Structures are given as C-alpha cells and as structure tokens.
Amino acid sequence: MYQLYYSPGACSLAIHTLLIELGQPFELINKNDVDFAAINPLGAVPVLRDGDTLIREGAAIVLYLVEKHGSELLPEAGTPERANALQWLMFANATVHPAYSKLFFIMRALDGDAAQDKAFEAAAQAAGKLWALVDEQLGKTRFVTGDKLGIADILLTVYANWGGFFTVDIPLGANVRRMLSDVSALPSFQKALTTEGVDYKAAA
Incomplete structure (x- = not known):
C-alpha cells in the first residue's frame, strides 16, 4: 500500500x-x-x-x-499527444507552482506595509499572465491538452485555490473558471477535498 x-x-x-x-x-x-x-x-x-x-x-x-x-490522464508514450501532456504537466509544476510560491514567500517574509503591497501586486501580475496563457488554450479545448481530462488540469485546479490566501487578486479568465468547475466537481477531487477538509472556492 x-x-x-x-x-x-x-x-x-x-x-x-x-x-x-x-x-x-x-x-x-x-x-x-x-x-x-x-x-x-x-x-x-x-x-x-x-x-x-x-x-x-x-x-x-x-x-x-x-x-x-496506466491511465488516460497521460497519453501513450512516444506520441505527440504525450509530449504535449508532459509540456503542460511541467508548465503547471515548474512554472505556475513557483509563481504561487513567490506569493507565499512575500506573505511570510514581509510585514503588511507598502513594500509588501507592491511585491504582492508584481507577483500577482506575473501569475495572472500565466493564467492568461492557460485561458487562451482553454478557449480551444475543454481541458489544457484536449477534450479529455489530463493530470495538468488537476494540478492547475489545486494551485488556483491558493489565490484565496492572499489579499491581492489573481485574475482567472472565464475559460479557466469553466475548467476549474469541471475538475473540482470530479468525484475523486471532491473526495480528496472532503478527506483533507479543504473548502474549494477558486471556480466561483
């Protein structure tokens, strides 16, 4: 186990x-x-x-x-579809996640003053640009890698909920919110949320 x-x-x-x-x-x-x-x-x-x-x-x-x-959350190895799915997986894990890590660092390291506000705004804008890329992709497909749910969608759905920790707004487009709503409604995601005692608000 x-x-x-x-x-x-x-x-x-x-x-x-x-x-x-x-x-x-x-x-x-x-x-x-x-x-x-x-x-x-x-x-x-x-x-x-x-x-x-x-x-x-x-x-x-x-x-x-x-x-x-084995899972359809990642396409078959050695295919263009797999490469695209891995690209989005790495984008979520190595680009979007660190953008939020920077916001958490600002929250912990700086007092609630003008310097913190300025740092928050800059970090939120950077994160917002990443979500704009996701929103553009989701204007073409239901999920980031196509019409089927992928692991990158689950990762992004988790990260999006972290915006609630901060006093600054991180804009999420309509296509992103649609995807977040779809993923967060999955029975598996809902079960995990309930078990961990997490309130999901990012799709609202």
Missing part, C-alpha cells in the same frame, strides 16, 4: 486525487503528525512511499504512478 505524505490543500492534493482516480489503496499521512524532516529535509509535500521507494517531487510521483498503473 502506498503512503502519501500531505498537507491539507497543498500540491499533494493533486496526488491524493490521482491515487483515487487510479483506484489504488493508500495511507494518507499529515506531514505535521510525523518527523517529516527525516522523510524530506526540504519539508515539502507531496512525498510518496512505495515499499522501499521514496519519491519527493510531485511531477516524478505523477509519472511513476501513471506509468506503473
């Missing part, structure tokens, strides 16, 4: 959802309930344990699970 180390509403929520989609049994472990520094010195979730194998990066966990169990 897998063990997934998580923090409620964090990026581990996407892996939680994926495990449900794959129909795999797993134990969910809150990082605050264990000596997590011994598991991941960086302190970041998700971390997946599969027997003696420990995987500490979200994108690596996604690829490991999908390749091991």
Whole structure:
C-alpha cells in the first residue's frame, strides 16, 4: 500500500486525487503528525512511499504512478499527444507552482506595509499572465491538452485555490473558471477535498 505524505490543500492534493482516480489503496499521512524532516529535509509535500521507494517531487510521483498503473490522464508514450501532456504537466509544476510560491514567500517574509503591497501586486501580475496563457488554450479545448481530462488540469485546479490566501487578486479568465468547475466537481477531487477538509472556492 502506498503512503502519501500531505498537507491539507497543498500540491499533494493533486496526488491524493490521482491515487483515487487510479483506484489504488493508500495511507494518507499529515506531514505535521510525523518527523517529516527525516522523510524530506526540504519539508515539502507531496512525498510518496512505495515499499522501499521514496519519491519527493510531485511531477516524478505523477509519472511513476501513471506509468506503473496506466491511465488516460497521460497519453501513450512516444506520441505527440504525450509530449504535449508532459509540456503542460511541467508548465503547471515548474512554472505556475513557483509563481504561487513567490506569493507565499512575500506573505511570510514581509510585514503588511507598502513594500509588501507592491511585491504582492508584481507577483500577482506575473501569475495572472500565466493564467492568461492557460485561458487562451482553454478557449480551444475543454481541458489544457484536449477534450479529455489530463493530470495538468488537476494540478492547475489545486494551485488556483491558493489565490484565496492572499489579499491581492489573481485574475482567472472565464475559460479557466469553466475548467476549474469541471475538475473540482470530479468525484475523486471532491473526495480528496472532503478527506483533507479543504473548502474549494477558486471556480466561483
């Protein structure tokens, strides 16, 4: 049985959802309930344990699970569709996620003053430009990689909800909100939200 180390509403929520989609049994472990520094010195979730194998990066966990169990969330290897899906997976994991990490850093590192407000505005604008690219793509297809749900859609849906932590607005286009509504309504996503006690508001 897998063990997934998580923090409620964090990026581990996407892996939680994926495990449900794959129909795999797993134990969910809150990082605050264990000596997590011994598991991941960086302190970041998700971390997946599969027997003696420990995987500490979200994108690596996604690829490991999908390749091991098979899923239409990533197209067949060696195809243009797979390359496109991987491109969006990496965009979500390595571009959109860090944009929000910068906002969290500003929230923790700066006091609520003019300097913080200015930093928030700049970071929110940068994140908004990324969502504009997603919105443009979603004007062509139902999900970012086509008409079928992909893992990048789940990741993006998790990240979008983080905007509620900040006092600054991060604009989400109508196409993005449609996709967020579709993904957040999935039974697997709803089950993960309920289990973690997370209130999803980004699609409103």
